[in-house]
Amino acid sequence: MKVLAAISILFALVGCATPAELRSQKPLLDLKSTKPAKDVAICIADKWEGLGGFGGALTVNMRVTTSGYVVSLPLNGQTGMLVDIDNDGTGSTTKYYKGLVLLEQKLVQAIKDCQ
Secondary structure, three states, X not given: OHHHHHHHHHHHHHOOEOHHHHHOOOOOEEEEEOOOHHHHHHHHHHHHHOOOOOOOOOOOEEEXXXXXXXXXXXXXXXXXXXXXXXEEOOEXXXXXXXXXXOOOHHHHHHHHHOO
Protein backbone atom coordinates (compact mmCIF):
# COMPACT_ATOMS: atom_id res chain seq x y z
CA MET A 1 0.00 0.00 0.00
CA LYS A 2 2.90 2.36 0.74
CA VAL A 3 4.26 1.76 -2.76
CA LEU A 4 0.95 2.80 -4.34
CA ALA A 5 0.87 5.92 -2.20
CA ALA A 6 4.43 6.81 -3.22
CA ILE A 7 3.61 6.36 -6.90
CA SER A 8 0.49 8.53 -6.55
CA ILE A 9 2.52 11.27 -4.87
CA LEU A 10 5.17 11.07 -7.60
CA PHE A 11 2.52 11.49 -10.33
CA ALA A 12 0.91 14.34 -8.40
CA LEU A 13 4.23 16.16 -8.00
CA VAL A 14 5.57 15.65 -11.51
CA GLY A 15 2.26 15.61 -13.32
CA CYS A 16 1.44 14.57 -16.84
CA ALA A 17 0.93 16.58 -19.98
CA THR A 18 -2.08 17.93 -21.77
CA PRO A 19 -2.92 16.48 -25.20
CA ALA A 20 -1.59 19.65 -26.89
CA GLU A 21 1.69 19.39 -24.98
CA LEU A 22 2.07 15.74 -25.96
CA ARG A 23 1.34 16.48 -29.62
CA SER A 24 3.99 19.22 -29.63
CA GLN A 25 6.58 16.45 -29.22
CA LYS A 26 7.75 14.09 -31.94
CA PRO A 27 5.62 10.91 -31.79
CA LEU A 28 7.38 7.91 -30.22
CA LEU A 29 5.66 5.69 -32.79
CA ASP A 30 4.45 6.66 -36.25
CA LEU A 31 2.87 3.57 -37.83
CA LYS A 32 0.82 2.78 -40.94
CA SER A 33 -1.88 0.13 -41.17
CA THR A 34 -4.15 -1.24 -43.87
CA LYS A 35 -6.94 -1.34 -41.26
CA PRO A 36 -9.41 1.55 -40.91
CA ALA A 37 -8.82 3.96 -38.02
CA LYS A 38 -11.95 2.76 -36.19
CA ASP A 39 -10.73 -0.85 -36.09
CA VAL A 40 -7.28 0.17 -34.83
CA ALA A 41 -8.72 2.51 -32.18
CA ILE A 42 -11.15 -0.10 -30.83
CA CYS A 43 -8.40 -2.71 -30.72
CA ILE A 44 -6.04 -0.41 -28.76
CA ALA A 45 -8.77 0.65 -26.31
CA ASP A 46 -9.81 -2.96 -25.69
CA LYS A 47 -6.24 -4.15 -25.15
CA TRP A 48 -5.37 -1.23 -22.84
CA GLU A 49 -8.47 -1.82 -20.70
CA GLY A 50 -7.39 -5.43 -20.23
CA LEU A 51 -3.94 -4.46 -18.92
CA GLY A 52 -5.11 -3.12 -15.57
CA GLY A 53 -3.38 -4.50 -12.51
CA PHE A 54 -4.83 -6.49 -9.64
CA GLY A 55 -7.73 -7.79 -11.75
CA GLY A 56 -9.08 -4.33 -12.54
CA ALA A 57 -9.40 -2.52 -15.84
CA LEU A 58 -7.51 0.60 -16.85
CA THR A 59 -9.61 3.68 -17.56
CA VAL A 60 -9.26 4.38 -21.26
CA ASN A 61 -10.81 7.27 -23.19
CA MET A 62 -11.67 7.02 -26.89
CA ARG A 63 -13.27 9.74 -28.97
CA VAL A 64 -14.02 10.48 -32.60
CA THR A 65 -12.14 13.29 -34.36
CA THR A 66 -12.65 14.83 -37.80
CA SER A 67 -9.94 12.57 -39.23
CA GLY A 68 -10.26 9.43 -37.10
CA TYR A 69 -9.97 8.66 -33.39
CA VAL A 70 -8.00 9.49 -30.25
CA VAL A 71 -7.34 6.89 -27.58
CA SER A 72 -5.88 8.17 -24.31
CA LEU A 73 -4.94 6.96 -20.88
CA PRO A 74 -5.71 9.52 -18.15
CA LEU A 75 -3.52 9.77 -15.06
CA ASN A 76 -4.37 12.11 -12.20
CA GLY A 77 -6.61 14.27 -14.36
CA GLN A 78 -3.99 14.67 -17.09
CA THR A 79 -3.10 12.67 -20.19
CA GLY A 80 -0.51 9.97 -19.54
CA MET A 81 -0.56 8.40 -23.01
CA LEU A 82 -2.18 9.50 -26.25
CA VAL A 83 -2.66 7.77 -29.59
CA ASP A 84 -3.95 9.60 -32.67
CA ILE A 85 -5.35 7.19 -35.26
CA ASP A 86 -6.23 8.90 -38.54
CA ASN A 87 -7.77 7.52 -41.70
CA ASP A 88 -5.70 7.85 -44.83
CA GLY A 89 -6.35 6.71 -48.39
CA THR A 90 -5.16 3.13 -47.87
CA GLY A 91 -5.97 2.47 -44.22
CA SER A 92 -4.78 4.50 -41.25
CA THR A 93 -1.83 6.10 -39.51
CA THR A 94 -1.16 5.80 -35.78
CA LYS A 95 0.92 8.27 -33.77
CA TYR A 96 1.78 7.54 -30.15
CA TYR A 97 2.79 10.15 -27.55
CA LYS A 98 3.46 9.71 -23.86
CA GLY A 99 3.76 11.84 -20.80
CA LEU A 100 5.09 10.55 -17.51
CA VAL A 101 4.20 6.88 -17.76
CA LEU A 102 6.50 4.21 -16.43
CA LEU A 103 6.51 0.54 -17.42
CA GLU A 104 4.46 1.12 -20.54
CA GLN A 105 5.96 -1.73 -22.61
CA LYS A 106 2.72 -3.78 -22.71
CA LEU A 107 0.70 -0.68 -23.63
CA VAL A 108 3.08 0.12 -26.49
CA GLN A 109 3.03 -3.50 -27.65
CA ALA A 110 -0.77 -3.32 -27.79
CA ILE A 111 -0.50 -0.35 -30.16
CA LYS A 112 1.85 -2.31 -32.42
CA ASP A 113 -0.30 -5.47 -32.29
CA CYS A 114 -3.40 -3.57 -33.42
CA GLN A 115 -1.91 -2.34 -36.70
